[in-house]
Structure formats: structure tokens, C-alpha cells
Amino acid sequence: MDKIKYLVLLVVGVMLLSCESLLEQKNPNQQDSETYWTTEEELSQGLNAAYRPLRFNGEYRRWLHILYVSRSDEGYSTSPNPHFQSYSNFRTLNDGASEAVLYTWLDLYKGIFWSNQVLYHGEKIEFEEQLKKDQIMGQAYFLRGLGLFNIAGVYGRGPAPIIPDMSEYNQGYKILEQDALYREAKLNFLEAAKRLPKSWENNADLGRITKGAAWGMLAKVNGQLLDWENMKLYCDSIINSGIYKLDDVDYASNFNEAGEFNTESVFEIQFAPDRSGIGQLSQERAKFLGLPANGQSYDDGTASNSVRDEFQKETMADGKSDPRLKATLFYNDPLDNTLYYGRTFSGWVSAGTVKSNKVYWKKYTQWDTKSEAAPESHANNGINIRVIRLADIYLMRAEALNELGLSGAVDDINRVRSRVNMPQLPSSTYPASAYDTKDKMRIQIMHERSCELAGESWRWFDLERWFFRDNDGDGIKETMVSDYLIDGKTPLEWLQSRDSEFDNFDYTDGKCFRFPIPSRELPLVEGLEQNEGW
DSSP states (O other): HHHHHHHHHHOOOOOHHHHHHHHTTOOTSOOEEEEEEEEHHHHHHHHHHHHGGGGSSSIIHHHHHHIIIIIIITTOOOOSSHHHHHHHHHHHOOOHHHHHHHHHHHHHHHHHHHHHHHHHHTOOOOSSSHHHHHHHHHHHHHHHHHHHHHHHHHHHHEESSSSSOOHHHHHHTTEEEEHHHHHHHHHHHHHHHOOOOSSOSSGGTTOOOOOHHHHHHHHHHHHHHHOHHHHHHHHHHHHHTTTOSSSSSGGGGGGGGTTTOOEEEEEEEOOOOOOOOSSOOOHHHHHHHHOSSSTTTOOOSSHHHHHHHHHHHHTTSOOOOHHHHHHHHHHTTTTTTOOOOBBBBHHHHTTTTTTTOBBBEOOOOTTTTTOSSSSOOOOOOOOOOOEEEEHHHHHHHHHHHHTTTOOOOOHHHHHHHHTTTTTOOSOOOGGOOOOOOOOHHHHHHHHHHHHTTTSSOOOHHHHIIIEEEEOEEEEEEEEOSSSSSSSSSSSHHHHHOOOOOGGGGOOSSSGGSSSSOOGGGTTSSSTTOOOOTO
């Protein structure tokens, strides 16, 4: 009897194990991470997916522009939507309905996650040509680095991968503060630079990330780390590569479709009119930051008059305005008869949709091809966003040279000014005595970067380097620099004179340096804490 009993138990046990194994069988018709990542083509497709978040609302399609531009001294918001005002005036609402704060976080981490998948699974896939594999991995490293760079710039804190795969919940990451995030991004850009080509041979690859793009982001991230030597090093790499040029590029063509992939462009993100209905091809910047001419723009973020004032500090040799002014802003000029969306600026003022005393962002708008009958929309703007341009690189090198106490900054500044026929330094407006010390030259560079790069989403990073970070020997600290004057004002007073929203800027508790971590994320990510003051 005992033998029969044990035999029955054995049979039952085997049956249970068999049933369990049957229940655990995978559907052979459904791919997962174990069955998909096996071929060169699948890794290439995975990389293409990792590019997608760049065009999501939370990144360069919409929200990054709002968070970077309006928050700086270049912009402000009078939007009827209180959240848009809060992004700009240092009183951010973190109530769960704050789309920019939430979706920027989510979309940046989507990009990081998808890049991680390429990097993790790519290690085990063998390629016939190692070069092709290196190029795929290099692009994935860059995309992951760019995501981490923007997490650092927007939030100043967040999880970052310590192994390429973060697919397991609460595994494979560590919580990093801003400097550590920048350093993690730097490591990724270094890995990208090792693998990427200086240019792509096939037209089908036009727009893919290059070695120059990695060098450009290395210059950017080293600047935020106040590492002037390496900032200069990677600017040198781009300038000396012989690939990029300023002379044959009209300034305004950097912000329209006709000038895409010109010789000045180091890194740009591709957009196209979205006729597919999927909502990820077109860019929406113009719909939120543009001219509110009968619905062309919501005017949720407006350019500060101080941007125009910066341009008007000097003129060309013939007395005409800096040509970059007209390429950057819509503004009231009684002598201007240009039609913007079918009417002159004064015509739109008369129509009651535009204010004569305000200036509006013009870059990346379709003012010359759209009209009242066919206005700007969420789906029809296909202008590529130029993230890094050669002029920016020259001005970054000028800044690094100045901070290092080396000569050459004036030459780099003049290189940028000559492209738009502005007087060479020294000039009647800016004699040599205007920039004969490190602090004075830094202020001169502030002017040059404002005129060249206004509205291009780099100003907040500039302010961070100039005013909000200090290396006291024990590391970089968030602070408010006050040991030099600009036009007789402390840096904070100067910012307040340019943008009254800085009246709300309280740097004592650290709150205004960063946006809040989305409140819904805190219980989901082990070890993640809210930013100070929120």
C-alpha cells in the first residue's frame, strides 16, 4: 500500500510540474527581449526607436523649449494657463497636472531606456562588420547621454543607469545629483565620440548623430562642470575638423527648412509636416512660442524686450540694425513692410491680436509660408531644430579661453560677428577697455551669446555657468554669484532688470535652480527624493 501511495504522489508531482512548465511556455508568435535582439537588423531597428523620443512632446517637439526659454531672462509668460506662467516665474505648480514637468521627465527616460536596450543587447550580437556595430552603439551612447544631460539641466536630480539594462523594476540604477548626472552624460558622450564617424556617406543617413555632435555635447557638458580646458578641447576638435563653416551660411537660414543640414549645423533634430496622423513628426515650438497673429501661436511664451534691447546696443557700420534681430524677433518697426502670415506687424496690431509694445519669437516659425487661411498648426511645421551650431562653438571657445586666462577670445567673437557684418572688436561701441579683464570679457560674451543664440534653449545653461554655480575647491556648489557687477548691478539685480519674473528668484533654499521631480514618480523610484524646497 505504501508503495502505491508514493507512486501516486510521484505521478501527481510530475503532473503538477508538467502543468507548471506548460503554463510557463512562451507564445512562439510573440517577440520579447529574449527572442527579438538577435540580428544586426533588429539592433538597427532598436536604435531607430531610441531616436523617436527626441520628437516626443516632452523633448524637442515642445516642452524642452518652454522649460528652457521661458524660464531664462530671455522670456516670460502671460499665458491664461497658470502652468505656463509657473514654468517661467519660479513658482512651478507640481500638482500632477503640470504637463511639462511630468512629460519631459517621462519622455527623457523613455529615450534613456530605449538606448539602454540597444547598448545591453548589442553586446551579444555579432556583426559581419565591426564598424557598423560601433556606429550603432555610438549613437545609442549619445542618445543616452543627451537624456541624462537634460535630466540634469531640468531637474538636477534623477536615476541614472549603472548597467545598460534598467528593465527590471528598481534595478540597475543609482540616484545622482546634478554634477554626477553631468559626469555620467559626459562618459556617454566620450563613448559615442570613440565610435561615431565624422560624417555619414549615404544620404539616407543624413541627420544621424556624428562625432562632431558628440564633441559638441562634450564641450557643453564640460562647460556646465566648469572644466574650461576640456570645454576648449572639444570646441577645438570641431573647429579644426574642417567640416563646419560659417561664411556660406546666411544666419536666418538656420531656422527654416531651406537651410537644414547646412555647413554650420553640428547637430539637429529632424521634423517634417505630419501627414500621417501619428503626432510625432512635426515640431510645435512655433505654436507655443511665436506670433499670436489670428491663431498662428498661443503666445504661451513671449520674448523679453531685453532681447531686442541687447541687439540695439550697436548697429552695423552703415547704421542699420544687427541682421540677427530681424531673424530672431517679430517686433514693431514702422519702416518694415514685410508680410508676416499675410499682414505687416502693424497690420496685426490693428487687427487686435498683436501688441505693439511686445516682441515675439520668430525663429522656427513659418511666417513666410503660412497665412490666415493656412495657419501654423500642431501638425504642419517641419523645420528641424538646430541643437548645436558652429557659431555657438566659437563663442563657447571664447568663453573657455577667457576663463583660462588665454588669448584668442576676441578672434573667436569676431569670427561670429563677421558672418553678419557686425563691426569687429574693438569697436566704437565696445572699445578694448570694455573687455580688458576676465569679468568684463565674460560680460561681453554674455552680450555676444544673447545676440547670436537668443531663443535657442541654451540661455538657462548659460545662466547656470555664469551665475548659479561656483567651484569652491570642494566641488561645484549651487549659489548666486555676486562678486562682480554688470552695468553697475549685481547679477541678480541685472537679471531682475531684464526679466521681472526674477523678482521671485530665491536662491537661498535651492528651489529656483531646478524644476520639481514629478510628484507621481517619488513613490515609484526607490531612493528618489523631491528637490529641495518643493
